Amino acid sequence: MCDKILNKSSGSFLWVRLILQEFENVWTEEAMDQFLSEVPEGLNDLYLKMVNSIEMKKSMMPLAKSILTWVVTACRPLTLDELRCAVKLDLNQTLQNLAKAVPSICGQLVFIDQSDRIHIIHETAREFLRAKNAYSELSFEKKQSHTHIGSSLLRYLSAVPIKSDERPSHLREKLPRFASRTNSMPHDTSLVDYACKFFSEHIHSCSLREDDLMGEISTFLKGNSVLSWIEYIAGCNDLSNITKSGMNLRIYLGRRAKYVPPTDPSFHIIEDWVTDLIRVAAKFRTQLLAHPNSIYTLIPPLCPPDPIISKTFTKSSHLAVKGLPAGTWDDCLSRIDFAHDRITAVGHGEKYFAIGFSTGKILLYDSSFLRLLITLPTFERVKSLKFSHDDQ
Structure with a gap:
């Protein structure tokens, strides 16, 4: 045998x-x-x-x-x-x-x-x-399956409370009602971790011809659920998921743009949030990691007045901040001072950036957290720095 x-x-x-x-x-x-x-x-x-x-x-x-x-x-x-x-x-x-x-x-x-x-x-x-030529009811197209899962996860995050006991009382809202199968959605939080960390990955790989998905992204970003999501990710002590989600949504919008009119309100809501997600994760990294629930009432009023996070959530905060510069985010996400060293080279990859000095020292930073990872000594002036495609 x-x-x-x-x-x-x-x-x-x-x-x-x-x-x-x-x-x-x-x-x-x-x-x-x-x-x-x-x-x-x-x-x-x-x-x-x-x-x-x-x-x-x-x-x-x-x-x-x-x-x-x-x-x-x-x-x-x-x-x-x-x-x-x-x-x-x-x-x-x-x-x-x-x-x-x-x-x-x-x-x-x-x-x-x-x-x-x-x-x-x-x-x-x-x-x-x-496979496209699979003759089976169980087969499915890759982009369509990503669209389906991305849409399901967005509705799930919009409907299921995430750490609702930690929300300020004035931010606890009734669950929204959705059509058909979502009306009976259970309050099962088993999928929260996966949904929070990977919903944008599915959106990144979805079909661009699906009109409903953009509306569901917009609905998620307009409600308090987006703050609950940020709180959850910050509570996991890794803000890179927020930055990555912003980048995934930016790529989605870039490819989706030719299928929607330039005046589409959902498009502009998502576009505004792309910028805010990346800026908030960088500007308020220390505060978010120390106190994730600060995203509800402390961080929105500390943002410039024009970004969508400020316009949407500052009114619900009991904190009023005076003296903020008018307008939107400036070009500076963070500042690192090297008072006694002369910088001679800068290089960046997907996840890291490096700074080289005339003394031969190289500092490697995590680009999501702006955290120093390692100091590399060399024996001569650093003239140039370059990363490979896999950040090596």
Whole structure:
């Protein structure tokens, strides 16, 4: 039997693994021979056989589609609790006993690791489900799946309270009502961490022809939910997610611009918030990391009067600040003084920047936090600094 399996595997360890897993439910040598004679040789044909097996359970198809869409498209492996919440958002159905339900619904296309996180069986399976010529109800287009998940996460963040007990009482608002499936959205916070950290990554990769998504981004940014999101990210002690989200939204707007009229109000709301997210994370880094809930009443009135964060939230603050310069943000995010050193070179990458001195010293900083990471001594004047594409 081992020789038969190896001969048919064409050297694919994954194919052998999948066949051996199928053999766990086969108890006679004759049944093994019959199964082996029927199983396809190539991985894609084997995946198609798995998909066809799932599609035979018509009542399970919506669940299978939802699970596979999230597992394949997610930016990191989801936990069982996160997946349960995600399926609830899609179908308004609550999965029970996910450790047994997920393998039963999706077969061998997914597996659960020891940390209770769900993975696609292999990268080739991910590519198979995203293939444009896949003739299956379970297949999906990459950009559309990112659009769907990005939209779901935005509605989720707008509807589910994030650390509501820490909000000032005058900022606690009733949950907004959304159409259809979002009306019955549960207050399950299992997906909050993933939604806060990765919603903008899905927007970055979404379809640009979807008009509804821009409105949902605008709705999220106009309400108090955006402050709750900033508070949550600051509470994780890493403001780079705020900066990264601003950059992702900027890229989305740049590509989306040709599909919307120049007077579109949602476009301008998002455009204004892109600037504010990057500036607030840089200007108020120390305050946000020390007191994340300062974003509600302390930071907005300390911003210049023209930015959208100031216009939207200063009125709800009990703090009045006089003497602020008129207008919007200036060009200076931060200032670093080197009183006794002469700077001779500056270079930057995606995440870091470096400063070189005439004494031969090089200082490396984290560009998100403006934090000194390391001092590199050299033995001669620094003339130029350059980073590779991967910040090396």
